[in-house]
Amino acid sequence: SVHFNDPKYPQQWHLNNRRSPGRDINVTGVWERNVTGRGVTVVVVDDGVEHTVQDIAPNYSPEGSYDLNSNDPDPMPHPDVENGNHHGTRCAGEIAAVPNNSFCAVGVAYGSRIAGIRVLDGPLTDSMEAVAFNKHYQINDIYSCSWGPDDDGKTVDGPHQLGKAALQHGVMAGRQGFGSIFVVASGNGGQHNDNCNYDGYANSIYTVTIGAVDEEGRMPFYAEECASMLAVTFSGGDKMLRSIVTTDWDLQRGTGCTEGHTGTSAAAPLAAGMIALMLQVRPCLTWRDVQHIIVFTATQYEDRHADWVTNEAGFSHSHQHGFGLLNAWRLVNAAKVWTSVPYLASYVSPVIKENKAIPQTPSALEVLWNVSRTDLEMSGLKTLEHVAVTVSITHPRRGSLELKLFCPSGMMSLIGAPRSMDSDPGGFSDWTFSTVRCWGERARGVYRLVVRDVGDESLHVGVLQQWQLTLYGSVWSPVDIRDRQRLLESAMSGKYLHDGFSLPCPPGLKIPEEDGYTITPNTLKTLVLVGCFTIFWTVYYMLEMYLSQRSVAASSACGRGPCHWPHRSRKAKEEGTELESVPLCHSKDLGGVETESGGPPASPGLLVPDPLVQSSKSAPDCPPDLPQRREEQIC
């Protein structure tokens, strides 16, 4: 029943697909109930946001924005030769493009506020990335990051120490303590046989990793698989299929609107927009609540290639699609009735030294680790969320390795997929893989790591030097999980999605943002220049005063006898270059006639005696025998 006058809204199939009903994010019902992201701020961390564009300006949040490339508060993108800095603006449009303005398109959370952090358009270091992840983190609720390490099928990289610390700090202290929500795109390395478990942003437990599917629900050519993918949503596919319609910049060749936004870059902002809708109905959802609701509500659907497997807790996961398609109606109704999950519990195994050779396929190296009840007693960990494995492996060709992890239930996760492009001889050094496929399963039991060498070289084999298992989860029991699943299914009718129903929601912590006021270099330069100028003139005037005092002292000494002006060199005198300050004094003689001694007033500051006047009127001789009437001298 929702109608918008935005000219491209009918082409926005991801919002409401008339051609293939159901192939959309199922958001119109949520909009009908006035859930539009009101009160939530989403920040696009990218190459800038052109916030002056009609579709973005009314929803733009300058308070949540910053430009880390130019170090100023305005994240406007800078045109460049490749006409490439429209990326952030397009992502922003997907999230919060303003409806019914007869311009271009509509955003998923068109009632939310949109901010921009410009960080990709210039040299990027760990410290800049760390600043970006926590920038205005009490204002920005959701950080949408459609970027990552190279998707070339041979890179193993992710946030380093600082970036990890910032992500962790964000989930602990961001958003009044409920935790910043970091949404990342899983990667576009599909054509290079890449896997997003080699991307530390995607396989971080602190991020919501979003993959893409095309309008037919299939994994597009560019998409990557991975065991740490939470869910997918729509984006462009191959040439025959439609891409995402969204706002564009209007610089260079931009028209303010595009029908060509694609890649996992286009999927992540849609997920960020749907999370904004969730936070409107339930602002006190923690970062883990959001991840849980995605796991509980993402929908599996028919796709022969997807290789869906249902785990012990009843959740179906696919390396291609995560737990399935995001569905705004399901996400928002679940958020409405969701009560927070228990605190995060974790278990870390000792570093398990193996130093075992990795045989060629079809043989495999299998190592086990048993997590006993005693091991878990301290943390209380009962059911799983993320499972991480940190490995050190030597091998002459890293891409030939295949790593699989089996949880106690037998659920298999391909955590390290072979990569035909990766010929790096450096192996893995404390690299952490992770999986979400065991979500909700019991934590106790035997974990099996199976490593194979699928390369075809028969030369030296690889060695598994050591590995370490880390379990993340909570005290929830399998029964608690089943109860929650039932509660959510009962909410999917929408019966709670009205203002009359709302669970208590704590207000969150008052956490001061420490960044205070940073003086921008321009301001600083101005201040310094003004300061120098002030100092110079102060010194000058002090000198001036001092010298004039001195000459006044000298002239008052004249009162008692002939004046002896300070010795002036003949040469200087002849050349007329002598400079001295002669006080402009008015002296009244007996007749009250004012006479003025000293030269005419010279330019301010330089009192240069007029030679002519000087010779005729040297400073007044005050004859000693005058009655004791004090000579009046006014200077």
Added chain:
Amino acid sequence: LAGAGGPEAQHPGGLSWAVHLHSRADEREEKTLEQRADALAQAAGLVNTGRIGELHGHYLFVQPAGHGQAVEVEAVRQRAEAALAGHEDVRWHSEQRLLKRTKR
């Protein structure tokens, strides 16, 4: 001036180090931590540009302007590494490198 304005204002092209300092029990004030960071940066021949974002105890030290020659740069690097590696206050430090990140 170019380096001022906090870690946001990266020192494009110059060497820089991220440093995480041990914060002492009695150290409530950010101020004293900042002063220790200033002193440490000076000892290492660098300039402390301030705390990195919201990360308590994390500071960005940059190479002072004016060291352009490769030889000088290497000398700055060695001096800084020697000073930071052995300092009891330093929990960890890492020289900042450019990250390769691509839009998706």
